Amino acid sequence: MNFRVEHDLHKRRFRRNLGLGLVLASFVVLLFGLTMVKVTTDDFTMQPTSEARD
Amino acid sequence: MSDASLNTVTSQTGEADFGDYFALLKPRVMTLVVFTALVGLLAAPVGVHPVVGFAAILFIAVGGGASGALNMWWDADIDRVMKRTRSRPIPAGRISADEAFAFGIALAGFAVVMLALATNLVAAALLAFTIFFYVVIYSMWLKRWTPQNIVIGGAAGAFPPMIGWAAATGSVSVESVLMFALIFMWTPPHFWALALFMRSDYENAGVPMLTVTHGRRVTRVHILVYTILLAALAVGTGFTAVGGPLYLAVALVLNALFLIGALRIWRRDEDAAEADGYAVEKRFFRLSLYYLFLHFGAIALEAALVPYGLGGW
Incomplete structure (x- = not known):
C-alpha cells in the first residue's frame, strides 16, 4: 500500500x-537587465563619494 | 501520510492554484491593456531601450491586472449572480475576497513603484490614477449607480496607450489623448452591444446597464450616436502625427462597416432581434473587437514604417 x-x-x-x-x-x-541598461546608458552618472569630493 | 492527516488536509477548502491568481488579473482584459500600451509606446516619437520598453509594458499590465483583482474583490457579490462571472476564483470559493484584496493592493503598489523606477514619474502617476479610476470611480461608485457607468468608466480602459506614450516621452500630448479618446468612444457601443444580448445577466445582478434602466430601444439609439462620434474621431486621427495613409485607409473601411452595423442595430426591433438570436448585435460586438485591434495595429505599423520613410504623413 x-x-x-x-x-x-x-x-x-x-x-x-x-x-x-x-x-x-x-x-x-x-x-538585472534593467540595472544593466540604466548603468550603461550615456547619461548615467554616479554620485561622487565624500572621499572623492575631498 | 496517515489517513488522519489526509482527512485534516481534505477538510480545508479554497486552496488556490497558480492559475486562479492569474485569473484574478483578468488576462483577457490584460491583453487589450498590453496591446494598446505597446502601441502607445511604439508610436511615441522618442525611442526607448527594448528592456525598458518590455519592463514598462509588463508593469502597466501588472497594474491593469491589479485593478482587475480589486474589481473582482469589490464585485464578488454580483459575480456570484451573473452566469458569465460565476466561475471566477472568488465566487467559486477558490480564493477568499480578503486574499484578493491584499493581492490586488500589493500588486498595484508594486506596479506603480516599478514603473516609476523603470521609466518616469508621469507614467507611474498615470498608472496609479488608472487603477484608482477603475477601482474607486468605476467599480465602487459608477457601476451600480448610473446607466452611464460604461461611458465614464470606459476611461479606465482607455489610459494604457497614454501610459505607454508617457513611459517613452515622459509627457502627455495631443496624440496620446487621441489614442485615449479612440478607446473611450469605442467602449460604449462595444459594451452596449454585449448588454443587448446579455441583458438578463445584468438585470439579475441589479447593475443599471442602459438596457435595464432605459430599455433596448434607447440603447440602440445610443449605440448609433456613439458610433457616429467614434467614426468622426477615428477618421480624424488619421490626419494627425500618429496617423498616415495606411491608418486612414484602415479607418475608412472599418468605420464604414461599424456605421453600417450600428445602423442595422438601430433599425431593428426586439422581435426581429429575438427571432435570429441577436445575430446582428453579436456580429457588431465581434466587429468591435477587430475594430480596435486593427486601428491600433495600423497606428503601430505607421510608426514602424517611419524609419523607412514610409509611415506617417
Whole structure:
C-alpha cells in the first residue's frame, strides 16, 4: 500500500509554489537587465563619494 | 501520510492554484491593456531601450491586472449572480475576497513603484490614477449607480496607450489623448452591444446597464450616436502625427462597416432581434473587437514604417 498519497490539494500547492518561484526568478532577471541598461546608458552618472569630493 | 492527516488536509477548502491568481488579473482584459500600451509606446516619437520598453509594458499590465483583482474583490457579490462571472476564483470559493484584496493592493503598489523606477514619474502617476479610476470611480461608485457607468468608466480602459506614450516621452500630448479618446468612444457601443444580448445577466445582478434602466430601444439609439462620434474621431486621427495613409485607409473601411452595423442595430426591433438570436448585435460586438485591434495595429505599423520613410504623413 502506498502511504504517500498525493492529494489534489498538494498538487495545486506545488503548482502555486512553482509558479511563484518562476515569477520571482523572472523578476530577478528583469531587474538585472534593467540595472544593466540604466548603468550603461550615456547619461548615467554616479554620485561622487565624500572621499572623492575631498 | 496517515489517513488522519489526509482527512485534516481534505477538510480545508479554497486552496488556490497558480492559475486562479492569474485569473484574478483578468488576462483577457490584460491583453487589450498590453496591446494598446505597446502601441502607445511604439508610436511615441522618442525611442526607448527594448528592456525598458518590455519592463514598462509588463508593469502597466501588472497594474491593469491589479485593478482587475480589486474589481473582482469589490464585485464578488454580483459575480456570484451573473452566469458569465460565476466561475471566477472568488465566487467559486477558490480564493477568499480578503486574499484578493491584499493581492490586488500589493500588486498595484508594486506596479506603480516599478514603473516609476523603470521609466518616469508621469507614467507611474498615470498608472496609479488608472487603477484608482477603475477601482474607486468605476467599480465602487459608477457601476451600480448610473446607466452611464460604461461611458465614464470606459476611461479606465482607455489610459494604457497614454501610459505607454508617457513611459517613452515622459509627457502627455495631443496624440496620446487621441489614442485615449479612440478607446473611450469605442467602449460604449462595444459594451452596449454585449448588454443587448446579455441583458438578463445584468438585470439579475441589479447593475443599471442602459438596457435595464432605459430599455433596448434607447440603447440602440445610443449605440448609433456613439458610433457616429467614434467614426468622426477615428477618421480624424488619421490626419494627425500618429496617423498616415495606411491608418486612414484602415479607418475608412472599418468605420464604414461599424456605421453600417450600428445602423442595422438601430433599425431593428426586439422581435426581429429575438427571432435570429441577436445575430446582428453579436456580429457588431465581434466587429468591435477587430475594430480596435486593427486601428491600433495600423497606428503601430505607421510608426514602424517611419524609419523607412514610409509611415506617417
